[in-house]
Amino acid sequence: MSRQMSVTIKLKKGFNIRIKGSAEKVIDTFPEPVFYGVKPVDFPGLTPKLNVKPGDRVQAGSPLFHDKVHPEIVFTSPVSGTVLSIERGDRRKMLEVVVEKNGNEYITFPKSDPVNLSGEQITQSLLSSGLWPLIRQRPYNIIATPGDTPKSIFISGFDTSPLAPDYNFIMDNSPAQAFQAGINALAKLTGGGINLVLDGSAESSKIFTEAAGVKISFFTGPHPAGNVGVHIHHLDPVNKGEKVWLVNPQDVIAIGRLFLEGIYKPERIVAVTGSEVIRPGYYRMLSGASVTNVLKNNVQPGNLRYISGNVLTGTRIPADGFLGYYDSHITVIPEGDHYEFFGWASPGLRKYSFSRTFLSKLFPSKDYRLDTNLHGGERAFVMTGQYEKVVPMDIYPMQLFKAIIAEDIDAMENLGIYEVAEEDFALCEYICPSKIEIQSLVRKGLDIMKREMN
């Protein structure tokens, strides 16, 4: 499909955080990781039930645990090996199932062209292989419910978050055939078609532009222009009772690979970024792989924050933690556990801010080494009109947040909670002068609505 025929939506609201450490466009190699972790906490609202115990032998594609509410949704091991441990947190909450890799055995699933399969057969294959959880839904930003028919499926072909991987680069180095097979499979699951949204300000990968059976749209603008929630809002908004599904481009490839090769192999090209990474670049990794090897001799000394994902929405992991289920991105930044003498009063030549209250606005650097300091204490909402500047949707953020705080179901529904996810308000959290934890607040709102509506 040519660009002339598709829609281009230009967004103005938003903010690109100038943070140091973007990935160089080379795919580097590193010693293969030994440990793999699948983390139930990657899936909001999931109550996991174990299928294995420490010491069990598993193959790539063997179920490790399943969803208590939908037992057909299983979470499988990305590699073959031995279950090493089940890590638990407070109140025995299951945090991660760790597998030590040895051997290269795959559970084999039936191979066939998805074009010849029914939606039901495709659903079955995705469920049994453990690929199903890659499909998420709006509302609530949770794993899609098998058997539902979404009004459309969205694939966001670009990521505007800080230091995000360049999906055009990634796709140029990915198998076109698997991507197409993945799309063909997904097409059987929706009545409404597949929307592929691309970066309108960059040369798109051929794998994207030559994909058949998708409706391509272009978006331009600062972050969060690449957020799938923003795309859905502008192209096919979620009304009450409706469902839209979403899948990451690399996960479409994993889905395609299942049908072409008959194996569960959630391989991704992952961007390793951040000011503290010595050689920021791209690496091929499996979902759940330990980050130890990729970061060995590759980070600066000091007290560091390791993040699976980006600095806005990613998950904090230990230095030997695991790549998250949905993540194609690792970031390492310095911790900010230091005091600053009269920090709020300084002219702020080197203090990066969205606001115009620091001199750094007049003399900007190219990019900044940003740390994890909160830069203030938590307060009530005081300033107004700030969040709106970074939310390119027809939604009143502060009013929605207040409705969530008040647990006002009607107000949340009226103000558009079905259309949003935590990540869509990550920038609000970043710029908030009152330091309010907005993403966990929005998650709380989504959980309340999910409970009320089901």
Next chain:
Amino acid sequence: MNSLRKKLDKLKPHFEEGGRFAKLRSVFEGFESFMFVPDKVTFKGSHIRDHIDLKRTMTVVIIALLPALLFGAYNTGLQHFRSIGTEAGIFQSFWFGFLKILPLIVVSYGVGLGIEFIVAQIRGHEINEGYLVTGLLIPLIMPVDIPLWMLALSVAFAVILGKEIFGGTGMNIFNPALLSRAFLFFSYPAWMTGDKVWTEGLTRGKDVIDGFSGATPLALCAAGETAKLPSFMNMFIGTIPGSAGETSTLAILIGALILIITGIGSWKIIVSVFAGGLGMGLLLNALSANTYMELPFYYHFVMGGFAFGAVFMATDPVTGSQTEKGKWIYGLLIGVFSILFRVVNPAYPEGVMLAILFMNLFAPLIDYFVIQSNIKRRLKRAKIAFNNQVK
């Protein structure tokens, strides 16, 4: 700096739970975080956070208030020396006025922050920075001769009944600074109105030369004596009687510029208050039923507290409209009512304070209608989607 940090680290355990001074935890935290931005790191959500916080935000407002404060100090002295017929230099006038305003500032901060500290400790919160601005606004909108106990009373009223009972900074309905002024205005009108209260020493009447009235431009207008008004330029510069902060439109506009450039004050509100005042002024000019109505509309901008209210009071984000569309309506109506109350209501020579308090009350209603239109759009979209599905 490092030794100070070490001392604080040593003291800190005493103020924590179970420590000797645990009851003063909020106070300690308040002072500590005033001197040092804390070492707290992000725990949940976004791993990096903007450098801006409420301390920075409030600091910007205070900087924006400085031109008005400095000019106010100078003008307080100037008016005083004029009233006793003495020539005085700029510095002498400034110093005289500064010493007169300083006690007001000290009392305002002392009482207001004291209450904030106590409430923060009771609630177990950190101390909110909101009062840093309110505490400076209050002395700037009071007559300079106001007895300090009255000021203390009005601050206590505004902070406790106007703010804390609603839940503290961010939750209040009325602008606390204006509330303190309104409290005195209705409780002790003799100290808040008339010609004598606006010039230092005039109420005591000592050494005052014959013929010095001390009447503010608004009082002259209300009395129908528009002919006696100072020149437009004098009123713009601010060498006229009035409360310390309000007289110099020039100094206030410098503050407005700071607020707008930094984005801390809503330019939409500032512009729309002036637009509302302009519209009402033109309308009254067109009616021209009395001499006050005949006064050129632009005079209203430089008289009384119009500019000060527009720039520093109407822009209070907590008590103003919280939606961007709402801000236009909110500001416009403040402008309209300010001039209307001023000219048409003979009981109050100044209308800005009441106009803003009145609109504080209606800001949630304005926001309600703005948000309803968003909700209706969403419902309409759902309806269309549903109908398409049925077809």
